[in-house]
Amino acid sequence: MKIENIVSSGSFNQPIDLHKPSSNCSYIEYGKNRYPGAYLKFDGHSVTIYRTGKYIMPGMRSFQDMQQTFKRVKEILSPFTDVTLFAEPEVRNMVYSSQTKHELNLTNIYLELISQELDAIYEPEAFPGLILKTQDCTFNVFPSGKFLILGCTNEMQATVAEQYFLNLIDIL
Template identity: 30%
Template sequence: MEPEIKIVNVVVSTQIGTDIDLEYAADVLDNAEYEPEQFPGLVCRLSDPKVALLIFRSGKLNCTGAKSKSDAEIAIKKIIAELKEAGMEIIDNPEVSIQNMVATTELGMEPNLDDISTLECTEYEPEQFPGLVYRLSDPKVVVLIFGSGKVVITGLKKIDDAYTAFNKILTTLKELEEEFY
């Protein structure tokens, strides 16, 4: 049975130009904040799709909070259109690449995190953080496993990696269970 894996955050990056005037961009964009003494980029929040865009003077743009790459691309197109309309020199259809995706799912059981922490590539310090950190090398992702059975997979570049990682962990947990019980 395939687990229900839900993408909860997609972070993408692109290049929309060079030498962007962030003060001017902050004036022309709705919901934009630019406070260089606190953060070197302009932060623009959109409500549809619900994302935050970070624009830097170099022309680099990061979009975070999207539920899919296409949502991020829609948001980027909106911002590009607004900046172009304001007379700024902006790249029309920039190449957008996924930097990170975060997915969530459920194990369908309450795991014994102390037992799992005996495995290599795991860290579990419940005084510091309630979840067990499991670093996989193939796919290269980090899986957080919580005592409730909730699982968070981060460092994803594609959704297929979430299924691969989840199935590897389930197989490992079944082997571990046979060893302990």
């Protein structure tokens, strides 16, 4: 199982005057008429910051990446804000990828899942994968056997979800 994406968010615990840093910092893109937030872009990352003091950090590839990005955000914004008030980012969503041992017949799997009254969608004309929704996460499943686990907030939850799906496929 591999982490593909981590989305986290948090608060600077203070309002941010987006005009000030955007006019003095080359890393910040802000167009008030385009979007109510500013984009802090560096090292291949784009962090969205709002005047309310909230922020969103999508596209992280690891927890270390998330922490390093947050550290860099603090460095960039330190001339404009009190970084001692910044709250650490909290994970809101994680996407993991994994693989079954064999290719999958999604039509047969879909029919079996709905016969068990599981929340499954398979419309190959609209999306090439099968979507299975559970209480804790969502799976995007592809004929190659690759599947994505979406909506987890920690690695343990994703590990349990992966095992659930692999067991489910084995009994179908």
